[in-house]
Amino acid sequence: MDGEVVGDRTDAELLAAHVAGDADAFGELFARHRDRLWAVALRTSGDPEVAADGLQDGLVAAFRRAGSFRGDAAVTTWLHRVVVNACLDRLRSAKVRRAEPLPDDLDEAGRGSHLTATDGSDATLDPAEHGLRSERRAAVLAALQQLPAEQRAALVLVDMEGYPVAEVAVMLDCAEGTVKSRCARGRARLAVLLRPLMDEPDESEPTPVTGNPAATPDVGSLSPRGPPGEAAADPA
Structure with a gap:
């Protein structure tokens, strides 16, 4: 063939x-x-x-x-x-x-996430704005590590990778309601952990609503980028 x-x-x-x-x-x-x-x-x-x-x-x-x-x-x-x-x-x-952020070099390749792989906005940022966005991604990563593993997995798949809840339920072998519940609890926890980040003004984007600990951070837009490298050997 x-x-x-x-x-x-x-x-x-x-x-x-x-x-x-x-x-x-x-x-x-x-x-x-x-x-x-x-x-x-x-x-x-x-x-x-x-x-x-x-x-x-x-x-x-x-x-x-x-x-x-x-x-x-x-x-x-x-x-x-x-x-x-x-x-x-x-x-x-x-x-x-x-709970510490991942190494900076994991955010360099611009590949990996469904959302970030199609997001070319970083290329239009000046160095200061790019640095700010990188810091925010690192903060989101650090906050994610403080969530229970099951909540983190649900948030990664739904909010960062953009999979439908129904498909994530199949991946995680649980009910759709469980996925929604894990995401809701995870977002609520992230809102508390990332409140300083959300309260911080960003001149490159519209000013977000601040001072609300229940507000949900835009995890997808801040998702880190990670190159695959040679992470796993060929199973064969």
Whole structure:
């Protein structure tokens, strides 16, 4: 089969080919979604090492369990579910609790998040405005790490990655109402943690409503950017 045909295969076709014994299909599928899977793993775990381990655990599990995929959801939904659950398992077993911002170099590549990958606004900012936005992203990351892992995962998937609540419920294997509840509680906690940030005037944007601890910060617009690098070895 020539390269053009291989490149045109859908996610479902690639997964089916992997199950049928195609040695290259899973690697192509992973390469197609690597950036976003890494971004979700990093923001869910809050620690690059835990994220790398969780991503690798998830990909190994997906590689081995591909035959159990029944097509009830999109392949990307299934992949995210496996990776997020692997990260949550790592967090629970290690009882990881970190509140410091991630390293600055994780915000340099401009890839990873569905929202930030399509947001070219940083390119139009002057250095001072760019620095302010970077500081705000770091503050959001630090605040996210103070949330329970399940709340953080829901917020990352809904607010930062832009997935519908129904799809996130499938990823997290819970009811839609549970996702909404986790997001609501997480946003309320972030509003308290990020109140100084929301009260801080921003000359480059319309002045936000201030002094309201119940106000919800725009987590999506401040989402950090994280390059995938070589976070996980090929499961094969």
